[in-house]
Amino acid sequence: MEYKLFEEFITLQALLKELGIIHSGGAIKSFLADHLVYFNGELENRRGKKVRIGDSIDIPDMKIHIILTQPSQEEQEEYLQEKLEKERVAKLVKEMNKTVKKKPTNKHQVSKTKTAPRFPGR
Known part of the structure; x- marks a missing residue:
């Protein structure tokens, strides 16, 4: 299988997670204990191993x-546009969150001007 790498590198853990081979980052330790993973033909057991374009990962059992390849210029430009858009939206959300007043989370933060509800008959 081919994996197009848009950044300088990806860690082995992130690669396996992104491809759906493992379901979470925490699963990598047990995965590496249960399976032989080869990086460019040599046994690899470091979850943080940096994998770059041209490298290959083999899981024989x-x-x-997996071969990491260079994306085309068009794919690279599309990726950059998507990344910039995500950053723009994240910045907007952060600015909006600053303007929203948060409600107190516990009774010690509640304003003393508020009174308890009154029930009829009391």
């Missing part, structure tokens, strides 16, 4: 072979 699962019959998985």
